[in-house]
Amino acid sequence: MNLRKLSIDLFLYGINSVKPENLIPEKISLKNSHIEIEGDKYPLKKGIYVYGSGKASVEMAKSIEKMFLDYIIDGTVVCNYTQKLKKIKVIEGNHPVPDEKSLKAGETLLKEISSLKKDDFFVYLLSGGSSALIEKPIPPLTLKDLQITTQILLKHSVPIEEINIIRKHLSMIKGGRLGHSTKAKGIVLVISDVIGDDLFTIGSAPLYYDPSTYKDAYTILKKHNIFDDLPQNVKKVILKGTKGKIKETPKKENPNIKHYIVGSNIDALKKIKEKAEKSIKTYIMTSQLKGEAREVAKAVVSIGKEIKKSSNPFDPPVCLLFGGETTVTVKGNGKGGRNQELCLSALIEIKDTKNIVLLSGGTDGIDGNSEDAGAVVDSSSYEKAKKMGVDLYKYLENNDSNSLFTKTGDSIKTGYTGTNVMDITIMMIGG
Known part of the structure; x- marks a missing residue:
């Protein structure tokens, strides 16, 4: 037995098994003009909007188009590469450090999702990489501020769950802020890229909610001895947040939005x-x-x-x-x-x-x-x-x-x- 070849074959097989084209049809189905997932049913008679962000968002969108093409009204997903789909637009962000494309992508998603009406229904496709791919900084933060902060966090090997706590408190879309921008009903299909499949951490939880606080963010930065190295604007936002001068991230889930983990390690x-x-x-x-x-x-x-x-x-x-x-x-x-x-x-x-x-x-x-x-x-x-x-x-x-x-x-x-x-x-x- 060639153990080396077997290990490579198994690794490639494992990747293939969690590709969206194989995961999505296993977890979600179309029956009698309804989406069915984990025993829950969502009517599609009015059609659906499809949004998403992350490294797997394009392939997830392809699978959704394959299953629900006739029901899709419109949609946009953000990935680290572009590809033309049938009804869903693909726009590019940057990873692992946000750039101008990430800001444009974040602005686009926020505008489109917040403009949905109360009786609209959407599917959001979330996967790892979203934290950098979509962004809208809290004023007066600049893109440069976020880039420097991200690079410092990555260089100091800060755990991803702690990195994302920092990110959520510098952003207008992370930590549930994107989810609380809409009155529409929706579901979030999640491919997990974090240990324990923690919804608070995956993609910095744009449509979930956030139990962490500005004080937690400050504590993490001081613990790793990097607070003083951060740009002045970032330090100001964190300190103002700890004093209650900046609104906290949402502490409750939007009741109209439900998350489902469809793939994990x-x-x-x-x-x-x-x-x-x-x-x-x-x-x-x-x-x-x-x-x-x-x-x-x-x-x-x-x-x-x-x-x-x-x-x-x-x-x-x-x-x-x-x-x-x-x-x-x-x-x-x-x-x-x-x-x-x-x-x-x-x-x-x-x-x-x-x-x-x-x-x-x-x-x-x-x-x-x-x-x-x-x-x-x-x-x-x-x-x-x-x-x-x-x-x-x-x-x-x-x-x-x-x-x-x-x-x-x-x-x-x-x-x-x-x-x-x-x-x-x-x-x-x-x-």
């Missing part, structure tokens, strides 16, 4: 397990993997080494599945992302140990500032690096995993996948 892991077990014993270890990528790698590989040495807790050959999202504290100026950094750290642990293969990749197909989804490593990767005379530790310290794996041929390239359910890590331990 655990869905992908379950599909991979189902397929993998035709070839090898497989266990889902967690869908909530988090922490510094290089440290997580050490823990994951230590499990593989224990299995190889003592058959504890499983007899080899075995496949272990992990899902979630790690972080990287950027100190160097290299190219890569959390998945490739995890793989590089794992490679240092594996070295020339035979029959341990580790793959880690992002389901959206893009890892960090590289164009690759991730990488796959084993003892052959170590041998290649050794022959080239490269210092693995130097690449790790420079956060330059992509450059290394481009040289060794261990990177995995998928291009944009049209979905986003965080990351998948697969470890194979041979007999």
